[in-house]
Structures are given as C-alpha cells and as structure tokens.
Amino acid sequence: MRWITCILVVLIMLLPFVAIRSEDLGTYFYWVVVTTAFLIYTAIDTKRWENE
Amino acid sequence: MNNFIILVAFYAVLGTAIAIYARGARTHEEYFVGGRKISGIVSALTYASTTYSAFMMVGLVGLSYATGVGALGFELMYLIGTLFLLSYYAPKVWELGRKKGFISPAELIGAKYGELTAKISAIVALVALIPYTSIQLIGVALILEKNAELSFSTGILIAAILIALWAFIGGLRGVAWTDAIQGLFMLLAAFLAITWVSLKVDLSAISKLDGLLYVPNKIWTPKFFAALTVPWFFFALTNPQVFQRLFIPRDKRALRKMIIYFGLFGLIYTVLVTLLGLELRIMTIENNFPFVTDRDKVTPNLLAIMPSWLSLLVALSILAAAITTANSIILTLSSMVSRDIVKGSVLVGRLTVILLTAFVAIFAIQRVSYIVELAVLSSTILLCYLPLIIGIFHFNFGGKATGVSTIVIGFTAAIVLFYLKIDPFGIPVSVFVFFLTFFTFFLVGFVERKTTPKS
Numbered sequence: 001m002r003w004i005t006c007i008l009v010v011l012i013m014l015l016p017f018v019a020i021r022s023e024d025l026g027t028y029f030y031w032v033v034v035t036t037a038f039l040i041y042t043a044i045d046t047k048r049w050e051n052e
Numbered sequence: 053m054n055n056f057i058i059l060v061a062f063y064a065v066l067g068t069a070i071a072i073y074a075r076g077a078r079t080h081e082e083y084f085v086g087g088r089k090i091s092g093i094v095s096a097l098t099y100a101s102t103t104y105s106a107f108m109m110v111g112l113v114g115l116s117y118a119t120g121v122g123a124l125g126f127e128l129m130y131l132i133g134t135l136f137l138l139s140y141y142a143p144k145v146w147e148l149g150r151k152k153g154f155i156s157p158a159e160l161i162g163a164k165y166g167e168l169t170a171k172i173s174a175i176v177a178l179v180a181l182i183p184y185t186s187i188q189l190i191g192v193a194l195i196l197e198k199n200a201e202l203s204f205s206t207g208i209l210i211a212a213i214l215i216a217l218w219a220f221i222g223g224l225r226g227v228a229w230t231d232a233i234q235g236l237f238m239l240l241a242a243f244l245a246i247t248w249v250s251l252k253v254d255l256s257a258i259s260k261l262d263g264l265l266y267v268p269n270k271i272w273t274p275k276f277f278a279a280l281t282v283p284w285f286f287f288a289l290t291n292p293q294v295f296q297r298l299f300i301p302r303d304k305r306a307l308r309k310m311i312i313y314f315g316l317f318g319l320i321y322t323v324l325v326t327l328l329g330l331e332l333r334i335m336t337i338e339n340n341f342p343f344v345t346d347r348d349k350v351t352p353n354l355l356a357i358m359p360s361w362l363s364l365l366v367a368l369s370i371l372a373a374a375i376t377t378a379n380s381i382i383l384t385l386s387s388m389v390s391r392d393i394v395k396g397s398v399l400v401g402r403l404t405v406i407l408l409t410a411f412v413a414i415f416a417i418q419r420v421s422y423i424v425e426l427a428v429l430s431s432t433i434l435l436c437y438l439p440l441i442i443g444i445f446h447f448n449f450g451g452k453a454t455g456v457s458t459i460v461i462g463f464t465a466a467i468v469l470f471y472l473k474i475d476p477f478g479i480p481v482s483v484f485v486f487f488l489t490f491f492t493f494f495l496v497g498f499v500e501r502k503t504t505p506k507s
Binding site: 017050 | 135262308
C-alpha cells in the first residue's frame with residue numbers, strides 16, 4: 001500500500017513534464033505544494049509511532 | 053588579521069569545545085551511534101547537515117541559475133523519496149539495530165548475506181565515498197584560499213584537522229551536536245542571502261526566464277531527469293553515512309521527529325537555494341548580475357557583490373556544509389573499517405578516523421582530474437546496496453552468493469560504463485545499474501535458493 005502511495009506521488013511529481021507549461025512560477029509552486037502535502041501526510045501517517 | 057580567519061577560528065574553537073563536551077565514548081555503540089540516545093531534533097539536524105553538503109549553496113544555486121526549475125524538481129524528488137523510504141523502512145532498521153546491536157550499516161547486510169558481503173560492502177563504501185569526501189575538502193580549501201588568502205594546501209590541512217578532530221574527540225555525539233548548530237547556521241545564511249538578493253530583484257520580470265520556468269526544456273529532458281533522480285531517490289538506503297543515522301534516535305518518537313524535521317529542513321533549504329539561483333538569473337537578464345557560463349561560479353560571483361559581512365557568513369556556511377558532510381562520512385567509514393574489515397576496539401575506530409582523513413586529504417591535495425568524476429559516480433556505485441537492503445525486509449531468499457554477486461556486478465558495471473561513457477540501450481548509467489543490480493539479486497537469489505540444501 002505504501003509503495004503504491006509512493007508511486008502515485010512520483011507520478012504526480014512528474015506531471016509538469018506533460019501537463020504544465022506556464023511561463024511563471026507555476027511549475028515551481030506546484031512541486032513545492034506537492035512536497036509539502038507529502039510531508040504533512042508523512043507526519044500524520046507516522047503519528048502512531050509515538051504510542052509504540 | 054583577515055576577518056574570515058577570525059570567523060573560522062571562532063568556528064573551530066566553538067566546534068572543538070562542543071566535541072570536548074561530548075567526549076567520553078568507551079564502546080563502539082557510544083562512539084559510532086551515540087549510545088542510541090540522540091534526541092529527535094539533534095538527529096534531524098545531523099541527518100540534514102550530513103545530507104546537504106556544499107553542493108546546495110554552490111552546485112544547486114548554479115544548477116537552478118543555468119537550467120531553471122527542473123533543478124527544484126530533481127531535488128524535491130530526492131526529498132519525496134527520502135521521506136517515503138524513511139517512513140517505511142526507518143522503524144524496521146531502527147528496531148533491528150537495537151535488537152541485534154548493529155552499529156555499522158554493513159553489519160545489517162552481513163547478518164543476512166554473510167560476513168564476506170559485509171566486508172565487500174565496506175570496501176565499496178570506501179571506494180565510493182573517499183573521492184566524494186575529498187571534493188568537500190577541496191571546496192573548503194578553495195573558500196579559504198579566496199576569503200582568507202591561505203594557500204590551497206594550508207586550506208586542505210585546516211579542513212582535515214577540523215574533520216578529524218571533532219570526530220576523534222566526540223565520536224557521533226560530537227559530530228551530531230556540531231552538525232546541529234551548523235545546520236541551523238546553514239539555513240540562516242541561505243535565508244539572509246535570499247533576502248538580500250530578493251531586495252534587488254523585480255519578481256514581476258520572472259516571465260523573462262522563459263524556457264527555464266518549465267520542464268521539459270533543452271536541459272531537463274526526461275532522460276536527464278531520470279539519470280539524476282534515480283540514484284538520489286534511494287539515497288536514504290544506499291548511502292551509509294545517512295543509513296547509520298537510523299540507529300541513533302533514542303526512541304521511536306525521536307525517530308519520527310528526525311524524519312519530519314529533516315523533511316521540513318530539506319524543503320525550506322531547497323526552496324531558498326533554488327529561488328536564489330532563479331533570482332540571480334533574473335538579475336542577469338536585467339543586467340544587474342554578470343552572465344556566468346560556468347554554473348559552479350554563480351555563488352562565488354554572488355559573494356563578490358555582497359556586503360563583506362554577508363559574504364563572509366555565506367562562505368562560512370558553505371564551509372560548514374562541507375565539514376558536516378565530510379566528518380559524518382569519515383566517522384561512518386571508520387565504523388565500517390573497524391567493525392567489518394579489521395574488527396578492532398574504539399581506539400582502532402579513532403585511529404581509523406585519523407588515517408581515513410589523512411588519506412582523503414592526500415587525495416584532495418593531488419587534485420587529480422578523475423576525483424570529480426568519481427565523486428559524481430558515488431551515488432550510482434552505492435545503488436548496488438539497494439536490492440540487498442530491500443531484500444532483508446521483503447524476500448526470504450538470498451545468501452552469500454546473492455550478496456557478493458549483487459554488489460560486485462553493480463559496482464563493476466557502474467565504474468566500467470561510466471568510464472567508457474556508454475549508455476546501454478540508450479538508458480542512463482544510473483538507471484541501467486539500478487535494474488542490473490535488481491536483476492542480479494533476483495537471478496542469483498533464485499539459483500541460490502534452488503541449490504542450497506534446506507537445513
């Protein structure tokens with residue numbers, strides 16, 4: 001399941017290669033937002049370790 | 053006296069005081085993994101400082117300047133890979149480390165694939181990481197040469213003394229604490245640099261960057277992106293200096309903090325550094341910054357136009373980034389030598405720190421042309437560990453033959469293909485080595501299982 005999540009996130013990260021071609025910081029912000037979202041997901045996903 | 057020498061002297065005294073405060077390790081466990089009692093915040097900062105070398109403020113600024121936003125994508129892809137691998141494998145590695153008393157990364161490999169595999173792993177790590185560490189020393193020497201007017205060899209000597217001294221005295225605890233302070237300083241210097249540059253840039257002119265704002269462009273083709281990303285994506289499992297840090301947090305709560313705060317550090321640092329590169333490119337277009345053709349010269353050009361106090365702070369942060377990466381690697385390599393190759397006491401570990409640093413310094417001082425090439429190659433060479441580490445947690449086959457053949461074939465292929473400059477079937481070397489090591493692992497593992505009598 002986690003590997004599937006990872007593959008999904010990698011595909012989302014690769015999206016600018018086929019779908020975004022803006023001449024502003026669109027691609028830049030897109031990558032920052034996806035990484036931030038994944039960091040938040042990781043923080044929530046690993047919260048259970050605190051009780052182990 | 054030159055201001056930069058005063059700054060470096062203060063830095064050296066502070067670091068040495070911290071290392072002395074952290075001294076007292078009597079066992080391998082205390083010396084190499086801090087007795088597995090490091091807090092989450094310090095673990096995160098040492099992980100970040102070990103990972104982020106002088107490449108960030110020099111190489112990545114230049115890469116963003118020359119090639120555009122693709123540099124951010126590549127670096128954040130690394131961060132995504134690391135976050136995933138750590139959130140999945142770190143607790144398993146941490147638990148195994150405690151249960152079996154693993155200290156060197158090769159011991160984990162040796163437990164499944166045999167002692168010979170562990171020995172070969174340690175030797176491969178030495179070959180892959182000594183040139184990479186030498187590059188860090190060369191970076192420090194060049195900064196000292198430019199800012200403190202010292203000769204190149206004196207710069208190498210100072211860097212070598214700082215690297216060996218802190219690791220020799222304080223072991224992992226000394227390295228981790230000095231890393232933590234330097235990590236915060238690296239972040240602060242990057243923040244000050246981007247603030248200073250941002251005040252001079254009209255961001256509304258961003259569209260003038262044109263092809264640098266999207267991918268693919270002339271440089272960031274899918275093939276180039278894959279070639280860089282594949283070895284870095286798996287960095288957390290393949291590079292022993294960061295892998296060993298999975299053994300150090302004091303509990304799972306600290307392990308979690310290490311991962312999350314490292315991720316936060318990495319994200320902020322990457323954004324600051326890549327934005328710096330892009331803003332400098334806008335300045336070039338608006339004729340406020342010279343056009344720099346050699347991308348490694350972008351940061352030195354920036355330092356030349358900054359106020360001297362800021363230039364000195366940024367230069368010191370680059371020096372700190374190089375030292376933190378180098379001493380962590382030296383300490384990890386010394387653990388692999390003294391645990392997997394010669395099997396000696398803590399004293400042997402300490403002496404190995406000195407010997408390895410001396411060797412790295414000699415390598416650096418010669419400045420032979422192939423050092424840079426070998427340093428670039430290091431992450432591809434280390435890919436040969438990947439199937440073995442993943443195999444520990446997912447596959448119940450594989451022994452000595454699997455371990456030895458996977459490492460030897462992966463290592464040999466990386467070296468040979470890189471030097472012959474061949475992309476087999478048009479596939480980048482790093483991607484080819486990635487598939488080859490997994491193919492070898494499964495093939496030999498399958499044969500070994502069929503031919504080994506069940507006990």
